[in-house]
Amino acid sequence: xxxxxxxxxxxxxxxxxxxxxxxxxxxxxxxxxxxxxxxxxxxxxxxxxxxxxxxxxxxxxxxxxxxxxxxxxxxxxxxxxxxxxxxxxxxxxxxxxxxxxxxxxxxxxx
Amino acid sequence: xxxxxxxxxxxxxxxxxxxxxxxxxxxxxxxxxxxxxxxxxxxxxxxxxxxxxxxxxxxxxxxxxxxxxxxxxxxxxxxxxxxxxxxxxxxxxxxxxxxxxxxxxxxxxxxxxxxxxxxxxxxxxxxxxxxxxx
Numbered sequence: 406x407x408x409x410x411x412x413x414x415x416x417x418x419x420x421x422x423x424x425x426x427x428x429x430x431x432x433x434x435x436x437x438x439x440x441x442x443x444x445x446x447x448x449x450x451x452x453x454x455x456x457x458x459x460x461x462x463x464x465x466x467x468x469x470x471x472x473x474x475x476x477x478x479x480x481x482x483x484x485x486x487x488x489x490x491x492x493x494x495x496x497x498x499x500x501x502x503x504x505x506x507x508x509x510x511x512x513x514x515x
Numbered sequence: 516x517x518x519x520x521x522x523x524x525x526x527x528x529x530x531x532x533x534x535x536x537x538x539x540x541x542x543x544x545x546x547x548x549x550x551x552x553x554x555x556x557x558x559x560x561x562x563x564x565x566x567x568x569x570x571x572x573x574x575x576x577x578x579x580x581x582x583x584x585x586x587x588x589x590x591x592x593x594x595x596x597x598x599x600x601x602x603x604x605x606x607x608x609x610x611x612x613x614x615x616x617x618x619x620x621x622x623x624x625x626x627x628x629x630x631x632x633x634x635x636x637x638x639x640x641x642x643x644x645x646x647x648x649x
Contacts, residue, residue, distance in 0.1 A: 424529055426528045426529070426532075427561040427565070428525035428526055428528050457550075459554065459561065460558060460618075460620035463620070464617055468617075471613060474613075488546070488547060491547075496620055496623065496624075
């Protein structure tokens with residue numbers, strides 16, 4: 406599991422590899438919190454190398470979205486695996502995130 | 516039928532996942548169904564550590580995978596605190612996401628992802644039996 410943050414002019418891109426489960430979710434939350442606390446509130450979560458996301462991971466994303474929205478920002482997702490998208494839909498969270506198929510488009514949306 | 520005993524800590528979740536995914540593929544399940552099994556098992560084991568053992572490194576998680584004619588049967592056992600599944604509040608899936616309380620999705624995902632899921636509690640042993648068809 407690896408998490409990296411890349412800063413762009415209008416947003417930060419957080420990229421994670423592997424699984425987002427109860428073991429790794431706290432590390433993702435820490436990273437997201439650090440971005441928000443640094444005053445950035447537009448975040449792109451690059452999921453191109455995330456192959457699994459449990460309910461704990463989903464809560465990290467919803468908590469981060471809430472924090473971003475409070476500061477008039479937004480969390481968007483990119484390259485989210487279809488199976489993970491279906492798990493969002495199942496719990497009525499499919500519309501809570503804008504999901505892009507392309508990193509450039511996601512970054513460009515801000 | 517294969518049984519593996521994993522230490523009850525969150526670091527084990529990835530190893531448990533690899534074990535059940537391999538068994539589910541061997542059973543002939545498609546990739547969507549394999550992901551469903553992975554999600555259900557991950558939620559179940561995470562709940563065991565958090566709620567039954569109330570912490571890491573308290574007890575083990577015994578996981579048995581059995582390839583059947585129709586698919587796969589997975590049995591997960593622990594020696595932690597039993598619970599009444601009927602008393603676990605159902606997750607709120609209709610309110611705006613901002614207003615929802617955290618938690619409660621684990622059992623929901625288990626029910627949704629598996630064709631059958633039932634708990635059995637005997638003194639000192641909790642068992643979750645799950646079945647997924649091809």
